[in-house]
Amino acid sequence: MPMTALDIFKLLAxxxxxxxxxxxxxxxxxxLANKQTELTKCPYVSPEVVQQLESSASPPMRTVxxxxxxxxxxxxxFRHEKKFFxxxxxxVVIGDDSDNESIVKRAKKLDAMKYERIGIISGVDLxxxxxxxxxxxxxxxxxxxxxxxxxxxxxxxxxPQVAEAGLKVVSKAKPLIYAGNANNCxxxxxxxxxxxxxxxxxxxxxxxxxxxxxxxKSEGADDIVLxxxxxxxxxxxxxxxxxxxRRLSVKKLFRPLxxxxxxxxxxxxxxxxxxxxxxxxxxKYASLIIFGDLDAARLYPLTTLRTNIFxxxxxxxxxxxxxxxxxxxxxxxxxxxxSNFSLTYFTVASDVEASKVPxxxxxxxxxxxxxxxxxxxxxxxxxxxxxxxxxxxxxxxxDHRKLIIPGMIAMLKMKLEELTGWDVIVGVKDSSALPKxxxxxxxx
Amino acid sequence: xxxxxxxxxxxxxxEIAFGATDEEGGTRDRKLLLGGETTLPFLAFxxxxxxxxxxxxxxxxxxxxxxxxxxxEIGDVIKDPVAWxxxxxxxxxxxxxxxxxxxxxxxxxxxxxxxxxxLVSTVLAQVKAPLIIQGSGDYDKDARVxxxxxxxxxxxxxxxxxxxxxxxxxxxxxxxxxxxxxxAFSNIDVNIAKQLNIMLTEFGVPADHIVSDxxxxxxxxxxxxxxxxxxxxxxxxxxGDKMLQSPMIADxxxxxxxxxxxxxxxxxxxxxxxxxxxxxxSALAALMAGANALILxxxxxxxxxxxxxxxxTG
Numbered sequence: 001m002p003m004t005a006l007d008i009f010k011l012l013a014x015x016x017x018x019x020x021x022x023x024x025x026x027x028x029x030x031x032l033a034n035k036q037t038e039l040t041k042c043p044y045v046s047p048e049v050v051q052q053l054e055s056s057a058s059p060p061m062r063t064v065x066x067x068x069x070x071x072x073x074x075x076x077x078f079r080h081e082k083k084f085f086x087x088x089x090x091x092v093v094i095g096d097d098s099d100n101e102s103i104v105k106r107a108k109k110l111d112a113m114k115y116e117r118i119g120i121i122s123g124v125d126l127x128x129x130x131x132x133x134x135x136x137x138x139x140x141x142x143x144x145x146x147x148x149x150x151x152x153x154x155x156x157x158x159x160p161q162v163a164e165a166g167l168k169v170v171s172k173a174k175p176l177i178y179a180g181n182a183n184n185c186x187x188x189x190x191x192x193x194x195x196x197x198x199x200x201x202x203x204x205x206x207x208x209x210x211x212x213x214x215x216x217k218s219e220g221a222d223d224i225v226l227x228x229x230x231x232x233x234x235x236x237x238x239x240x241x242x243x244x245x246r247r248l249s250v251k252k253l254f255r256p257l258x259x260x261x262x263x264x265x266x267x268x269x270x271x272x273x274x275x276x277x278x279x280x281x282x283x284k285y286a287s288l289i290i291f292g293d294l295d296a297a298r299l300y301p302l303t304t305l306r307t308n309i310f311x312x313x314x315x316x317x318x319x320x321x322x323x324x325x326x327x328x329x330x331x332x333x334x335x336x337x338x339s340n341f342s343l344t345y346f347t348v349a350s351d352v353e354a355s356k357v358p359x360x361x362x363x364x365x366x367x368x369x370x371x372x373x374x375x376x377x378x379x380x381x382x383x384x385x386x387x388x389x390x391x392x393x394x395x396x397x398x399d400h401r402k403l404i405i406p407g408m409i410a411m412l413k414m415k416l417e418e419l420t421g422w423d424v425i426v427g428v429k430d431s432s433a434l435p436k437x438x439x440x441x442x443x444x
Numbered sequence: 445x446x447x448x449x450x451x452x453x454x455x456x457x458x459e460i461a462f463g464a465t466d467e468e469g470g471t472r473d474r475k476l477l478l479g480g481e482t483t484l485p486f487l488a489f490x491x492x493x494x495x496x497x498x499x500x501x502x503x504x505x506x507x508x509x510x511x512x513x514x515x516x517e518i519g520d521v522i523k524d525p526v527a528w529x530x531x532x533x534x535x536x537x538x539x540x541x542x543x544x545x546x547x548x549x550x551x552x553x554x555x556x557x558x559x560x561x562x563l564v565s566t567v568l569a570q571v572k573a574p575l576i577i578q579g580s581g582d583y584d585k586d587a588r589v590x591x592x593x594x595x596x597x598x599x600x601x602x603x604x605x606x607x608x609x610x611x612x613x614x615x616x617x618x619x620x621x622x623x624x625x626x627x628a629f630s631n632i633d634v635n636i637a638k639q640l641n642i643m644l645t646e647f648g649v650p651a652d653h654i655v656s657d658x659x660x661x662x663x664x665x666x667x668x669x670x671x672x673x674x675x676x677x678x679x680x681x682x683x684g685d686k687m688l689q690s691p692m693i694a695d696x697x698x699x700x701x702x703x704x705x706x707x708x709x710x711x712x713x714x715x716x717x718x719x720x721x722x723x724x725x726s727a728l729a730a731l732m733a734g735a736n737a738l739i740l741x742x743x744x745x746x747x748x749x750x751x752x753x754x755x756x757t758g
Contacts, residue, residue: 078679080672115712117664117704206446235755240489247449254446272721276752279725283671283732297713301663301705301722305729308668343666350665350701356509432581436551 005033008053013044060250062259064198064223064287066176067152069125071225071287072260075250077243083312088282090302091126091154091290093266096133096141103141104148111149115300118319118342122303124151128178128266128290131157135165142166146173154178154200154290160187171195176288178202178264179227185212189219198223200262206241213256224259225288231263235277238263242285260287271295275302282306316368317342323392324349327358331399334359334441336427336434337385338406339366339374344431351431355438360397364388371406382415389420450490453682456482457494457736458689460655462540462625463574464601472600473572476539478655478736479691484678485734486756494691495757497737498750499540499576500532501697504555504563505547511700513719514741526566533573536743537750542576542605542695543567548589549580557585561592568597576627576739578605579615587614594618603627603693606657609640616649625653627693632659632666632673634680634688641687656690660735662699662726670694671733678734691736699726700741720744728752 009029020041022028031037032053039045039053063073063086070086092110094103107127114123127145131138138157145153146169153175155166163177179202180188192199199221203209209228216224226245230238245261248254263281265274275298278289282305311317321340326349338348340363352359364384366374374380389395389403401422405412407429416424428437459480464470476497483491504525506515514522521527525543532538545560547553564577577593579586590604591614599622606629607615619626626649630637637658645651658677661670674692681689699705705722706715723745727738731753740746 078672078675079668080676210446234758235752236486236488236758239486239756243484243487244448244489248446252447252449257446272748275721276724276728276748279728280732280752283729295713295717296711297715297717298721300712300718301725304664304722305667305725308663309671309729311668313668313672343669346665353703354509 003033003053005030008032011045011049011052012042015044017044019043058255058258060253060258062223064225064260065174066154066198066225066288067126067174069152074246074260074285074287077246077250079309080313083314084310086287087122087306087310088286089125089288090123090278090294090299090306091128091288092124092294093128093130093156093290093292094141094145095130096137100141100144103144107145107148111151113294113296113299115303117304117307120307122307123299124294126154126176126288127151128154128156129166130266131155131159131162131166135159135162138162139165139169142169146170158184160184160191163188164191167191167195167197171197174198176200176225178290180212180216182208182212185215186219189216189221192216192223193220198225200225200227202227202229202264204229206257210256213259217256226257226259226261227264228261229264230261230286231265231277231290232267235280238277239280239284242281246285261285262288262290264290266290266292268292271298274298278302279305283309318368319345319363321363321365321388321392323394323397324361324363325358326352326361327356329358329360331397333357333398334402334404334438335362335394335398336360336404337362337364337388339364339369339371339380341366341368341370341374344370347431348434351434352438355435357438357442359438360394362388362392362394362403372408375409380409380412382412382419385412385416386419389422448489451483453483453491453684455682455684455686455689456480457678457681457691458652459494460625460652460691461601462497462603462655462737464599464623468601470600471568471572472574474539474574475601476574476737478693479689481736483682485732488757493757494736496731496735496753497539498746498753499542499737499739500536500538500743500746501542501544501695501739501741502529502532502567503544503546504560505553511706511719511741513706513716514700517743525563526570529567529571532743533571536746538573538746540574540576540737541567541571542578542739544578544580545589545593546580548585549582550585551582552580557588557592560589561596564593565596568600574602575600576603576605578627581606583608583611586611590615590618594622594624597624598622601625603655605629607640607644609636609643612640612644613647616644616647619653620649625655627655627657628690629657629659632661632669634658634673634676637673637677638680638685638687641690645687651686651690654690655737656688656692657695658692660694660696660698660726660730662696662702662705663722663729664702664704665698667726667729671729674730674733674735692734693737693739694727694730694735695739696723696727696730696745697739697741699723720748724748724752731756
């Protein structure tokens with residue numbers, strides 16, 4: 001648990017010397033509690049106190065930076081309790097035993113596997129280069145991949161010499177070193193410290209994983225990712241262990257396992273099995289997943305699921321305001337007004353689509369509020385609707401001058417007609433009645 | 445040694461029987477038990493888990509807008525709801541059938557409640573798996589459809605769907621009069637889910653005859669709202685809220701309302717594989733959130749999801 005300013009103050013020297021730049025120790029403690037300054041600014045603090053404060057200040061699960069991605073840093077078991085912070089990162093393997101031409105082709109392909117969906121770009125996040133041979137070959141292939149992709153790396157080799165050959169090429173891009181085990185942990189941890197890169201630790205056994213984590217930390221590796229071989233364990237055990245590890249870090253504050261957890265699915269499973277495990281891992285507690293292979297048909301749904309589950313439950317999800325075509329509307333098709341709360345938009349859009357009447361949806365910027373909430377908050381007003389009508393040049397796109405507004409905001413009709421000169425038609429109160437309503441309208 | 449953190453919950457999800465065999469006075473070939481777990485989904489290390497049932501959707505009349513990827517897979521039998529239902533059970537291994545009587549909607553074909561009830565009788569005679577009988581969503585018509593269908597299915601312990609806050613009485617009567625269960629539908633709202641359960645039990649539906657449908661949304665279309673609503677309901681039930689302990693059903697057919705799941709687009713990969721995985725991923729989300737029964741559309745989704753459930757409960 002984070003300490004309060006008063007807790008911290010009790011541990012300070014209470015000299016009020018001002019050498020830290022703050023006049024009193026209490027003020028310094030308050031700044032420390034708010035993370036506005038650092039303990040090192042105080043010359044009189046003892047090493048024991050430093051340790052005590054650091055461990056209390058460190059979060060339940062460390063946030064680890066791999067390349068330009070942050071993973072881990074989670075604080076919850078359930079997204080509704082606050083939110084999940086850092087999206088599960090997806091890495092795909094390239095083996096260094098392939099020929100150079102295929103390596104280049106695959107690197108370019110993986111780099112391009114990203115999709116834009118409602119304004120969010122999501123796809124493959126990392127390339128995991130797997131060493132199958134010697135240091136020289138690994139170094140060549142890492143260089144080749146670096147030249148043909150902008151994605152950050154996982155460097156997969158148990159041999160410290162081989163791993164270092166890769167690190168020499170890309171250490172500045174903060175690759176994840178995969179993985180320290182019972183034999184090589186200390187050596188790889190030294191490399192991780194030397195090159196300031198994160199280190200994955202691998203063990204099939206949780207107690208051994210704890211020892212590895214302690215060894216790595218004592219060798220100076222602070223940024224750790226945990227692999228309990230859950231990618232290969234029976235699915236049921238994998239889900240149980242993912243849950244146990246998350247509980248140990250965020251509920252029990254068990255420091256040796258207070259790191260992001262990963263799944264390595266590069267073990268001969270077919271693409272479908274990997275995608276299923278990845279979906280479960282994304283929903284339940286994996287911060288990084290290595291795929292042996294992945295196709296667009298699975299990745300696109302996976303990234304969609306990932307965006308969903310990491311959405312902040314407190315934030316209102318918006319779609320961009322604008323004029324949206326549903327079906328293939330012509331110049332006489334109806335124009336229907338709605339809010340830009342994403343669920344409202346999806347519901348209305350799918351009901352309009354179900355009517356099979358081509359139409360245009362005028363999505364007004366209600367700052368992500370639903371129709372009634374926006375009305376109550378003065379975000380859905382004759383003025384905001386008139387503004388949207390103008391901004392999205394609706395008059396240029398249709399020959400008629402009829403605007404259908406939600407039935408719940410019928411009271412805006414008069415004012416809106418005055419403001420715009422359009423005929424305002426009061427539509428249905430509930431979106432589910434739209435198909436019937438539009439069909440009737442079309443037959444008139 | 446690491447101490448394994450185990451939760452011990454004071455509440456338990458109710459176990460609801462679905463389908464009556466000859467032992468219970470019905471003619472089903474199996475009785476499904478939905479719910480009954482004492483912990484979160486599949487965490488067998490700390491409690492009793494339950495195996496979610498996997499059912500398939502059958503519609504009384506498939507329109508032109510039904511996804512072709514499913515029509516192609518199922519073939520001509522899709523035109524005949526009885527043959528389609530039989531294929532779902534005998535060929536694709538569905539645990540149960542969800543028969544949606546969409547044609548009864550006065551806005552659609554307006555098929556009579558009598559004809560709907562006769563279809564239900566035929567399906568029950570020819571297909572022996574447990575049956576969900578679902579109306580078209582038109583409150584007034586559903587009242588009559590449920591009355592006649594509930595009567596036609598007397599003693600089979602079907603699930604009648606769906607009771608809503610504004611229209612639960614007729615379906616509750618149709619269920620209790622004939623020994624059926626009720627699907628209580630709430631629109632991604634934990635409070636309404638609870639309120640509806642209270643109203644149904646006060647109206648006389650026994651608590652062990654209620655299954656909750658908090659409305660699952662497919663991935664990309666509000667899945668996260670549905671996921672959290674289901675997860676919150678499950679957690680509330682486990683900590684002891686008796687009015688949130690009904691097992692939950694998730695209708696995954698909504699996943700197919702995402703056209704992007706099967707739009708032809710080379711960049712997004714093979715559309716058949718994509719559509720199936722879209723449905724499977726939505727199903728996995730429902731399972732992780734605590735669904736006790738799933739309604740799926742594509743036979744391949746059923747095969748894949750069943751295998752996952754086998755592995756998670758094995």
